[in-house]
Amino acid sequence: CSGFEIAHLTKRYANADRPVLNDISFTLPHGKVLVVVGPSGSGKSTLLRTVAGLEPIQGGTISINGQVIETGRPGTEKAGRSKRSTALRTRIGMVFQSYDLFPNRTVLGNITMSPILVQKRDRAEVEQEALALLERVGLADRRDAWPHELSGGQRQRVAICRALILHPEVLLFDEVTAALDPEMVREVLDVMIELADQGQTMMIVTHEMQFARAIADKVILLEDGGIVEESDDAERFFTH
Numbered sequence: 252c253s254g255f256e257i258a259h260l261t262k263r264y265a266n267a268d269r270p271v272l273n274d275i276s277f278t279l280p281h282g283k284v285l286v287v288v289g290p291s292g293s294g295k296s297t298l299l300r301t302v303a304g305l306e307p308i309q310g311g312t313i314s315i316n317g318q319v320i321e322t323g324r325p326g327t328e329k330a331g332r333s334k335r336s337t338a339l340r341t342r343i344g345m346v347f348q349s350y351d352l353f354p355n356r357t358v359l360g361n362i363t364m365s366p367i368l369v370q371k372r373d374r375a376e377v378e379q380e381a382l383a384l385l386e387r388v389g390l391a392d393r394r395d396a397w398p399h400e401l402s403g404g405q406r407q408r409v410a411i412c413r414a415l416i417l418h419p420e421v422l423l424f425d426e427v428t429a430a431l432d433p434e435m436v437r438e439v440l441d442v443m444i445e446l447a448d449q450g451q452t453m454m455i456v457t458h459e460m461q462f463a464r465a466i467a468d469k470v471i472l473l474e475d476g477g478i479v480e481e482s483d484d485a486e487r488f489f490t491h
């Protein structure tokens with residue numbers, strides 16, 4: 252079972268009369284790309300947040316390569332984050348719609364902060380890797396820039412580097428181009444397509460349908476917190 256698996260995931264928010272995610276199950280083989288689609292409010296963002304460990308789940312399991320990294324616990328509706336350890340948390344990375352770079356750190360500082368402070372990795376080795384990542388996304392010459400000096404598209408590419416340096420087994424993207432000016436969308440989508448080609452396992456929420464069709468190995472359609480359609484044929488899914 253090399254890959255990522257969700258089984259019977261159920262998620263409730265406090266004071267809600269029904270679960271926001273109800274009995275969600277799917278598998279995503281290693282190196283494949285899953286695109287999650289569905290109407291606004293169907294639970295796409297919540298699904299990614301629970302997978303990332305930003306929200307506790309009340310039922311089901313989340314596993315990577317056969318190892319359960321999270322089990323649902325009833326009664327945790329009001330808890331802040333899930334109880335996942337740092338080591339398990341860093342196995343899943345996430346990039347958000349609004350670039351959340353630290354304003355008081357340079358591009359390089361943003362990328363190297365967690366590996367140095369949280370993972371206690373060697374600074375020189377981490378900086379070398381960060382520069383290689385910046386090279387990959389076409390931003391090597393911006394290493395010493397501050398976030399406010401970057402365009403939105405550049406910030407999202409830095410945010411992707413910051414996630415990649417933790418070597419996540421699964422990388423999550425929640426509407427990462429939705430807040431960008433149209434001319435910057437392509438440069439971010441191109442980085443994601445390159446990652447997919449290199450075998451990065453990814454889960455993506457996007458409204459860019461041409462892109463979704465091109466990148467998806469698998470698609471799930473959410474409605475009211477449940478999977479109503481699942482397809483291994485993105486071409487067909489996005490054409491009908």
Ligand code: ADP
Binds near residue numbers: 289290294298
């Ligand atoms: P989508 O990403 O598909 O638009 P969301 O996951 O953002 O859907 O939201 C799913 C449902 O959960 C919506 O009805 C939304 O109002 C509700 N919801 C989202 N976040 C919270 C929260 N923190 N507390 C309570 N309800 C929430």
Ligand code: ADP
Binds near residue numbers: 352354
């Ligand atoms: P230093 O202690 O070197 O001055 P900072 O004050 O920049 O470092 O950061 C201390 C901690 O605060 C960091 O580990 C980081 O997690 C958090 N942090 C810094 N800036 C932000 C920000 N803009 N948003 C959220 N958290 C931040």
